Amino acid sequence: MVTAQAPGKLYIAGEYAVVETGYPAIIVALNQFVTVTVEKMADYGSIVSKQYQENSLLWQRDGDAMVFDNRDNPFHYILSAINLTEKYARELGKPLALYKLFVDSDLDSDDGKKYGLGSSAAVTVATVKALNKFYDLQMSADQIYKLAAIAHLDVQGNGSLGDIAASVYGGWIAYRSFDKAWLAAERNSHTLAELLEMDWPQLQIDLLEAPAEMRLLIGWTGSPASTSRLVDKITIAKAKKRAQYEAFLTESKAIIEQLIKDFRAHSLAGIQAGIRHNRTLLNNLADFSGVAIETPLLKKMCELAEAKGGAAKSSGAGGGDCGIVLIEKQQPIEHLLSSWQAAGVEALDFQVHLIQD
Known part of the structure; x- marks a missing residue:
């Protein structure tokens, strides 16, 4: 059994502009966490969460069809993180296993309302970190950021991925987003392992220290x-x-x-x-x-x-x-x-x- 945590975050400044490549923002990680526990199982796997059992689904009409928006559904981020981390594990020659994945979150209020602390990013990072331990992938913080960023982007489709950075590195950070069009193109011709080793254009993550007062x-x-x-x-x-x-x-x-x-x-x-x-x-x-x-x-x-x-x-x-x-x-x-x-x-x-x- 292994356990990993990722903190929530708040944006301090630079919102909206930060979704554009290379534009800066300041973000802070908070001491509220998503905790993911992975336990090996013999016969079947499962994903369990106290907080997300009755997560609501949002939908709109496209003509007469119901079109669901899954971008606020934490399970889709968990599944994306599992899919990509296991793809990376296979590239490294690791055998895959059955396991129970249990998620516990501090990032919502007691009655289930979201505080806006980046729960989708935190659950993505915590899932990647837990499976990194479970499969002994020995990923660095930079590699965890990149893999979690890809997993999150695959679900959300937009955003800066700065909340992923806060969940990986903690503290106060200055963040500049990478070129997402470049990443989309490179994914067509490189393995995941290769992508995690590459320099991502414009990406910059620097730790800051707040004034003591x-x-x-x-x-x-x-x-x-x-x-x-x-x-x-x-x-x-x-x-x-x-x-x-x-x-x-x-x-x-x-x-x-x-x-x-x-x-x-x-x-x-x-x-x-x-x-x-x-x-x-x-x-x-x-x-x-x-x-x-x-x-x-x-x-x-x-x-x-x-x-x-x-x-x-x-x-x-x-x-x-x-x-x-x-x-x-x-x-x-x-x-x-x-x-x-x-x-x-x-x-x-x-x-x-x-x-x-």
Whole structure:
């Protein structure tokens, strides 16, 4: 029997632009985990999860046909991770086995609602890590990232894969996405083992260190959002309003590159300024795309935090889920947290998760 964990994540800055090749974002891993246990079985295999037994299916009409959207269904990410990890194992000459795969998750609320912590990425990474141990594949962190990224991309079809990076490497990271068109082309002519050894164009993952005096606060709106569908809507807007979208990308890149410098300089004031600038930019994106990124409750959460000296914005795709606040550790927060509670925002008591070597 083997067990592996992968942490959840929150985007700090750079959302939406990061889905484009080479555009930066800052992401943080949290101490909430998906845990996958693999136990060898003699006669049959199984996949079991307490949290995902009654996962809902979303569907639309295409004419009279029902078309299902499986991108928010964790089982599809588990199956994709199993398929690709076992393909890699076969390429290495490893015999395959029957096993029970058990999944346990901290990334949802007690009543099953998603916090927006990247559960699909975490379950993909945890599955790959567990099978890496089970089959003794001896993959490096870079190889685990690449294999999990392919598995996740095969299901979701869009996104930056930055949440995969956070689940693999932990801590605060500066992330730039690889060229997905290049990967699609190379998969036609290379084995999986070869792909995992190659340099992926534009991919960059760098660990950052937060200023010692900085505190991260997380507010949850209680309203789950679908990253995949929000990214779909931005993709449509991108095609219709190309010039505005290109201007958004240029400004986002400048903001995040300065934020990375401020992290490296341990400048809390600079980081807070960058967070506020990024919030304004995302609200501009929402205006010209028609996508509701900062919901009324996220806006209220941010306003209450700003009044207490924090720099606040939505996290990730927005549309619900969480917002983040970066505030000086010595700043009293009790009144802020009580005002959040009165407004319907739940403060999540999660900490940054650093992966030890």
